[in-house]
Amino acid sequence: MPAQLTNVLVTVGVVAVFLAAVFAVSVRRDRHDLIDVAWGVGFALVAVTTFVLSAGHGDAPTRVLLTSLTVVWGVRLAVHIGLRNRGRPEDRRYVEIRSRARGNPDRHLARVVYLPQGAVMLLVSLPVQFGQYGPGAPGWLLALGGAVWLVGFTVETVGDLQLRRFAADPANRGRVLDSGLWRYTRHPNYFGDAAVWWGLYLLACGTWPGAATLPAPVVMTFVLARGTGKPLTERHLSRSRPGYADYVRRTSGFVPLPPRRG
Numbered sequence: 545m546p547a548q549l550t551n552v553l554v555t556v557g558v559v560a561v562f563l564a565a566v567f568a569v570s571v572r573r574d575r576h577d578l579i580d581v582a583w584g585v586g587f588a589l590v591a592v593t594t595f596v597l598s599a600g601h602g603d604a605p606t607r608v609l610l611t612s613l614t615v616v617w618g619v620r621l622a623v624h625i626g627l628r629n630r631g632r633p634e635d636r637r638y639v640e641i642r643s644r645a646r647g648n649p650d651r652h653l654a655r656v657v658y659l660p661q662g663a664v665m666l667l668v669s670l671p672v673q674f675g676q677y678g679p680g681a682p683g684w685l686l687a688l689g690g691a692v693w694l695v696g697f698t699v700e701t702v703g704d705l706q707l708r709r710f711a712a713d714p715a716n717r718g719r720v721l722d723s724g725l726w727r728y729t730r731h732p733n734y735f736g737d738a739a740v741w742w743g744l745y746l747l748a749c750g751t752w753p754g755a756a757t758l759p760a761p762v763v764m765t766f767v768l769a770r771g772t773g774k775p776l777t778e779r780h781l782s783r784s785r786p787g788y789a790d791y792v793r794r795t796s797g798f799v800p801l802p803p804r805r806g
Contacts (some may be wrong), residue, residue, distance in 0.1 A: 548753060550678050551597050555590045555673060556666060562586055563662050573649050577635040579657060583665070584621035587614055590669045594676050598645025603750070605679025610675050610747050613693050617740050620697075624785045626702050668741060670757040685749060694744030695779075699725060700736025707733070718789045724787070728800035730791070734768040735798055741765075769798050 570576045574637040591614035645652035725732040743762045748754030794804045
């Protein structure tokens with residue numbers, strides 16, 4: 545059995561056990577937004593698991609770079625979401641899903657949230673898994689992938705920090721953040737997320753199996769821009785922020801661009 549296939553099978557088991565543990569803790573707490581914190585941690589677990597399994601099979605600099613960049617991104621995101629959720633009510637998305645469920649609401653959440661999230665996590669992490677096997681990418685491709693990752697990580701981190709500071713000021717209650725990075729895109733955090741995974745994909749392109757994982761960053765970008773990321777956030781903000789419609793008219797929805805006039 546090829547080493548890459550063995551790696552995928554092992555990471556399937558790791559993700560399944562991890563999410564089962566998160567689900568058990570969430571049921572005991574009667575609160576399920578811990579799954580949002582688990583998103584970043586899960587990717588970090590996959591990267592570290594692959595690093596251990598790929599020892600002796602792949603290029604050391606590529607393995608170290610893919611693992612460390614994934615762990616840094618995943619841990620930062622988990623810490624950010626954990627701090628954001630601390631002391632707040634459960635995320636309205638999970639409250640609504642459970643309120644509409646027929647039968648056991650926790651089992652319903654497992655089907656519509658935990659299982660899809662695990663599947664997406666495994667698919668999106670394929671560049672991190674396949675990229676750690678084989679001869680590795682040439683130096684110029686490692687530099688390009690690292691640069692794209694750094695741009696995404698910086699935009700995401702700065703955008704989250706600006707939003708946290710804005711939300712912490714009581715004077716901003718009901719207002720729309722339209723300064724800093726938020727002046728150029730309505731979702732710098734989602735754009736940054738997508739760029740991070742395009743950077744990791746480039747790092748994996750030193751081999752044909754790694755290059756064949758192109759669907760991974762495409763799926764991540766679609767989820768952020770058209771799936772559960774941007775559309776759900778904007779639907780809520782359009783109802784709760786009076787000035788949001790005007791903000792939408794003048795500000796790019798995803799890729800940072802100069803604001804539109806008029």
